[in-house]
Structure formats: structure tokens, C-alpha cells
Amino acid sequence: MSALTYSWSKSRTTQRRLRDLLAYLLLAVGLVWFIFPLVWVVLSSLKTFQDFNQIPARLLPSELYLGNYPRAWNSVPFGIFFLNTTIIVALCVVGELVSASLVGFGFSRLKFWGRNFLFMILLSTMMLPFWVTIIPRFLLYKEIGWTGTWLPLIVPSYFANPVYVFLMRQFFMTLPSELDDAAKIDGCNELGTFWRILLPLTKPALATIAIFAFINVWTDFVKQVIYLSQESKYTVAIGLAFLRWQIAQGDPVPGLLMAATVFTSLPMIAVFFIGQKYMVRGIALTGRTGT
Amino acid sequence: MTSKSSRRDFLKVSGSLAAGAAVAGCVAPVAPTAGMEDSAPASERVALRFLNKWGSGARRELMNGFLDQWAEENPQIGIIFEPVADFDRRMPILVAAGEWGDIMLFNDLKLSAFHEIAADLTPYFEAKGLPFPGEEGSEMIRIPKHVGYEPGKVKAVPFQLNIVMSGINKDLFKEAGVPMPWEHDHNGDKWWDWNDYREAACAINDLGEDIFGSQYSAGHLEQDGLMNWSVSNGGQLIDVENKKGSWNTPEFIEGQNFAVDMICQDGCMLNVDDYNGHGTALGINPWVAGVVGITCRGDLAWAAQSEADLTQVAWVRSPNTGKSAGLGSMHFHIVTTQSQHPEESFDFIRYLANFDNQKKIGLSGQAEPVNAGVWQDADYQATWGGPEAVEARLDAFDNFVFTPQLPGVLEWFGEIKIVWGPVLRCETSVEEQVIVADQMTDEILAAHA
């Protein structure tokens, strides 16, 4: 009996091992596809011009050449672009947090006429292609003199992005309704309940939104390319595209572009590592990635 | 105009306020720039918004030098330099957004499309007693009739010139053992013709796998490429008088076929996709002027990076029938109709075209100078070819043909790439595609009429 059990569990272990091996193998193939380009770009950024142009392409640089980094940094004013992007992102993140939590609170904890209908509409606007609205929005912003400024990038974030509203609503729904009742007994009105009682409990959701908003705004190239026109107001993404077109014209060397790609991606990677657990939780909660 | 602009200002202010209420700290970065303020007395400092594409690399350095010197000499006229990233595609958006600044750079094509936003500079020329560019006594070379001109008016000041020439790699010519362009003799005409060009290209092409005989043009599918091969043969792309496409003519087809045969039959010229994939390693470059640069085994910037020997490059006149030699493009500065300081702006764009600055541009190889004096300058001739090279370029310039000023030219330009691509990929014949191209041209001209 015990021998039988043993052999049964042994074959089961072998089977398990085989399966794991297969899983690792497939994951490794996926890794090459997903991660190798990143590794390549980092290695390429450390290559000299001669290394870069070698045929066939070489994986490792012949010497560790750091010169691409300072040259890329100075080739266009990346310092200003980083500062600009940081300001825009910071203001947008604040806006998204304030507006999404207010609206999310409204849709989850308050009862009012048309709530469900409006929420349906909110959900459906998430599906609206942005090309439909882009031209009239451009004309609108032009008419009020906002084109060429950061306002078209920042102001809308103060008026509730449906995706984040949805996330906040989902999170508010997980909080027990007894909290509201207790707050009411303590004499809190809705704003008080929202601000004093519930908001402090939503920190994880706020963190999730902050991270998603950070990444989205940082990489939102289309809006930036349409609305920004002065170098003093450019963002990192435009700076990177700028370099790319200069290269198309044969101006700087590709090593610079690789270096610029690396240092412009660092903030996103850093935020991702810091906030990974919030992102995963947000995805589990809403079933969407927030993009 | 006044009521409109004041309404706009009101909207801007109220918009800013509304935004400011929501976004404390958001207003500061969007405060209107000095250039938007009302006209200031001459003694007060003014600031001009200056939009130009020389935003990186060697060109940025040159531009910074010009700006520094200007700041020293004219402390009361500040320049806010705004390099435009991705110039060709960004400029239309800037115009659309009403972000014109005081001074904008346009090439001949874009200026055709946007000439309405350019202020008339005639009064300023006249007030200073200056002749129009290219007229007797002017230090500037002439600018084309179609561009920047309305009858009796001048609306632009030239800044940068790119002439179509052949930049040849002398080393590769020697290596392949083919005669230099000036070593031929066709009944006393001591210059190569298209057949010589073809032989040279094919001989060089055989030198090695990463060496190419020739390329179609700098941008390959762009109008300059088409023009270079066909207009040199007497063809035209647009019949300006009748506002119709004129691709389907024997001259156009013959000129084009010469190029296309080199790609599709001889394989001595880079195929369009290979060109876009490589962008380097070229033997002959029928376009030249420093923008895309010298072709040794890499263009100007690549050559500079790889420390190639620039003396191996010679600038020569393209072979042609003599009807039309070189083509290319010219860049101009305009003062926009938005500018509150047109006079100061005019002074600044004249400054950029003066002898000293244009000589620096010329010597750097970033473009040909637009100042006539520089062409005669000994330093310039010593660096960029002796009298015969200068002669060849002036010769090319004299036959300079510009894109006609027609509405819809931007769309037409965008479509050329798509319509002519299959020909250069050897997927269809020149004869078949000229019919499609004519149709496309007619439709666009009609749609924008």
C-alpha cells in the first residue's frame, strides 16, 4: 500500500516537473520577445558609433562607452523637458485624484435621480474613439487660446476621467455602508463623510490611480504633439520624437537615441517598481489596466 | 479684427482664470509671452518669438552663435528662439493652432501653402532703401517669383538654400576606375551625361555589397527626386497655367525611366525601401547641399561622426540636357501677420542672411549660403570647392525651379510619395503610373480650388 502510494506520488512529481519545465521553456521564449528589446537598447546605448554600425550587429559593446548619455541629454534640452513633464504629470495626477474620488464617491455612496443611467453613460464614453472628439476639441481650445499651452493637457484631468471614476467607484463599493451611517450619526454631511471617513480608507485606490495617471500622462504623445508648439513647453515624449526625426535626417547618431530612450523610460520603470502592488490590485479590482 | 481679438483675449483670460481656480500654479506657465503684448515704444525692450527648425546638433550650435551675437548687439530686441521639432509635420499644426510667433521659417513648398500668414515686407525694404532680394545692389540672392512674392510685394527673406547637385565620392570613383564627371568629352562638352552617370554608378555598385552606386534623391520619393530626374529632361509635374497634372508627357516619362531602369534593371541604384532602411553607404548622391549631406559611406553627419575624409567628396553639376539643371529647395523667414513688432523682426531676419552669418552656414556645410557675397569669398571657395565648383552651383542655381504656388500643394506633396512608390519598387511601370499621378494631381487641385 505504502509502496503504491510512493510510486503514484513519484510519477505525479515527475509529471509536475515536466510540466514546470515546459512552462519555464514557454516563459523563456516570451521573455526574449518582451524583454530582449529592452536589454538590447540598454546595451546599444553603451556602444560607440563604430560598434553600433558594425555588420553583423554585435550584442555587447567592445568597450563600455558612456559618452552617448551626456550627449543625448544635451542634444535637445531634456532637462527642461523633464521639468515640464514632471509639472504636467504632477498637476494631472492631483486633478485625476480629486475629481475621480469625488465623482466615484457620488456614484457609489449617494443615491440620486439618474444615477444608474448616468453611470451607464459614463461607462460607454470609455469606448468612444478619441478621434471623434479630437478635431472639435482642438478648435475649441484654439478659440479660447489654449493651444500652445499646457492647459489642454492638464485641465481635463480636473473633470474626472471615466476610467478612474470607475476604479474609485469599485473601491468605494467594497467599503461597508455602516461607515456612512456612523458618520451621519456623528453629524457629518456628505462632504464630511467623504473627506473624513471614506477617503482615508481609499489610499490604495488613490495610489493605483496616481500610478496609472502618471504613466498615461507621461506617455500621452498624441495630445502633446497636437497641442504643444514651443520648445520651452515640450515634454519628454516630444523630445524623444524630436531626436528621432533628427536622426532620420542624418543628424545625431543612433547611440544617442538609444541613450535617450533609456533615460526617458527610467521614470516609468521606477514608478512601476514602486507601485507594482497597487497596479496589480487595481487591475484585480476593476478588471482593467487603467489605460 | 479688433473685436475678434479682444473677444479671444477675454476668452483666454476667463479660461485661464477658470483653470487657475482649479489648478493653482497652472497659470504661470501659460502667461502670454512678451511678443503678444501691445506694441511697445522703441526704447523699451521687445521680445520676438522666432520659430525655426535648426534645433539640434551642428545647426543648433550655429544658431546659438547667431543669437548670442544678436543679443550682444541688440540688447533691446530679445529673441525667444523656438526650435520646431519634426519641422515638416509640426509646422502645419503650428499654423493651425494660430501659434505663429513673430518669425517663422518656411521652405518654398510650405510658404506656398501658408503665404497668407506672411506679412508684406515691402514697406520695410523701401523704408530702408533696400533693393528686393536678387535685384541689383542686393546682397541677397534672388528668391523665386512664386514664393514670397505677390506682384510688387516681397513677403520673405531667404535663409537657407539647398541646390540639387551630385555629390560624388572621388575615392569610390578611383576605386572603380571610372572617369570623373569633368573628364568626359561629348563633342566638346566636357561634362558627363546620363549614360556616363549610369556607367559610373554601376561600376561603383559592383565594388561591394555595402556600397551602392547611386540613390534616387535625398528623401527618395519626394518631389525633389521626381523633379531631378524628369524636369532635367524637360518634364514637369504640374501644368501651372491649366492647373492640371502634366506627368504624362514623353519628357517626364523618359527622364523617369532613366532612373527607374537603374533601380529595376541594372540594380545600380538603391531601391526605395533599401534606401529608407540603410540611409547610408552611398556612392553618388544626386542631391546635395549639406542638409542630407555628403555621401561617402554615409551622409554628412554620419561622415563627421565616423571621422571620414571629407575631401574625398566633390560637388558637381548633375548631367542634364541643359534645359534645367539643378533643383532643390529654399528656406525663408517670414514675419507673421500676428507680429506686433514687424520692423524689429525684419531687422532680425535680415541679420540672419548677412554675409558673416551666411558664411558660417556655408563653411559648416549645413546649407548653401543665400548671401551673394559668400559665393565669391575665398575661404568659402577654398573649403567647398574652387571657382569651378562654385560656378557649377551658381549654374545650377540659375536654373532653379520652384514648386508652383497652388492650393492643396501640401496634400499633393503627401500623395506623391504614395503614388510614386510602386514605380520605384518596380511594381508598376512609369507609363502606367503617370496616368494615376495625373488623376491624383487633378483631383487635389480641384478639391482645393
Add this chain to the structure above:
Amino acid sequence: MQTAMTIAPRLSRIRWAKLRPHLVGWAFISPWLVSFGFLMVYPFIASFVLSFTRYQLIGSPEFIGFQNIQRMLFEDPRVRDSLRVTFTYVLLTVPAGTAISILVAILLNQKVRGIPFFRTSFYMPSVIGGVGLALLWTTILAKNGPVNTSLAWIGIEGPNWLFDTTWALPSLALKALATAGGAMLIILAALQGVPQHLYEAVELDGGAEWAKFWHVTLPQISPAIFYNVIVTTIGVMQSFVDAFIMTDGGPGTATLFYGLYLYRVAFGFFRMGYASALAWMIFLIILGLTILNFRIARYWVYYEGEE
């Protein structure tokens, strides 16, 4: 709220008490109402109206009836080209992307070691996104880049990926699939939410691994898969940045996405009216696709509590 207070005295106390929660609710959602009005409804209607005009930005819109629509539907070859490109791209990326995200999620849901590492790695490209990722792939796919060098080792001469009429679009798809990490995380979350007792029930019935997958896992995660299909289809239909940065729509029209063409018409050729018509068409197409997706979903998406 302010308005509510001033109106208040005129109303009876009871009516006010009845009205108040509704007003408070509307006040809370007012930020969204503002953006909904100004940034959704207004542009939506405005672009519809603009569709019937010729508007070159300099000057004012001029009513031209159905000319834009006629041109869009029957005359403009680029509309046909860009729709073909866009639909091909959807077919290249959505099914494969869904399959990949399911596969990777299932692999990651195995009790193998190093899950956090793999999860992070697979999501990383999605985080970088935008221009950076596009540039990165441009380099990878260069004529003499690492992909072709690797192919040369096994004796294949790789094409000039991004500058080849046949390969340019598949190249972009290859790049787009590397951002399947987001969908993968969603499905992974769904997988982890599958109740364990369902698996145990299948085990008791003596079901094999595939039976567990087929009868439990797949139905349970099907809503997440469905959601991903919807969202990625809508996203892919609107693709822009990759073509803008990597190929500029070329070679020829090989990667002329609808979004890129629309951008060109609007901000390159200044045909704002025509571009609005194009925008409405893509809206209707996306709407149609979404409805179709929902219809098909009846046959394969499993919702808890349904029959």
C-alpha cells in the same frame, strides 16, 4: 450647492429634504458632467456638423452637403487603403494577443518559482509604452539589427522589416503584441479569482487537467477575455503612435492606419470638415464592431448566475 441654498427658503422644508440628496449627488458628480458636456457631447455633435462642411482653418466652415461623405465612401482611395490596413492589423493583433495573454497568464498561474519576476517582465513593455517603445522596436527591426542577425545564424536572410511593403504591418503587429502584458495581468487576476472548489469538483469527477481548463477555467475567465477583446479591438482600431514614429504610414500605404490618415487630413492637409467625416465613420465602425462583439459574446462568455 450654493444655488440649492438660495432656492431653499422658497420650498417647503419637506420638499427640500427630498430634493437635497439628489442635488448633493449631482454636485459630487458635477466634475464629470462638465467634461461630459464640453469634452464629449459638444465635440461629438460639432464633429457631426463639421462633417458636412469644407473647413480649411483659415476662413470659416462652408456647408457643402454630402460631398465629404460621398468622397469618403466612393472616391478617396486612401480611405479604402487605411481601412484595409486597420482591419488587417486588428486581425493580426487581437486574436494572437488574446491567445498570448491567456497562455502567459496560465503559465504564470502555475505554482512555479519566480512568478513576480516573470509578471514584472511581461508587463514592462506596456509600462514603457509610447514613443520609447516604438523607437526601441525600430532599432530591433533595423535591416542590420539584432533580429536579422539572429536569423542569419540559422541561415535566413531577414527582410528589411519596417521598410518592406509585405513585412511592415506584421512588424508593427509583432511590436504591438509585446504590449499584451496588460491583458495578461487582467486575465491573471481573473484566474486567481476562480473558486478553488470548482476545480475540486472536477477532480472528484476524475477529470483531467484539460477538463479542468475547459469546464472550469475558461468559462470562469471568459468575461475577462471578452473585456480584453473589446478594449483591445477599440484600441487597435485607433492606432497612431507606432505608425507615426516607426514608419510614417509607409512604405506606400502599407502601414497607413486610419488614425494616421485622419491625423494627416486634419493636421497636415487642413481639411477639418473631411477629417470630421472620417472621424464619424471610424466611430460608427467601432460601434458596429463592439455591438457585434457583444452579440457573439452570448455564445461563449459565461456569467455567474446565468443559466
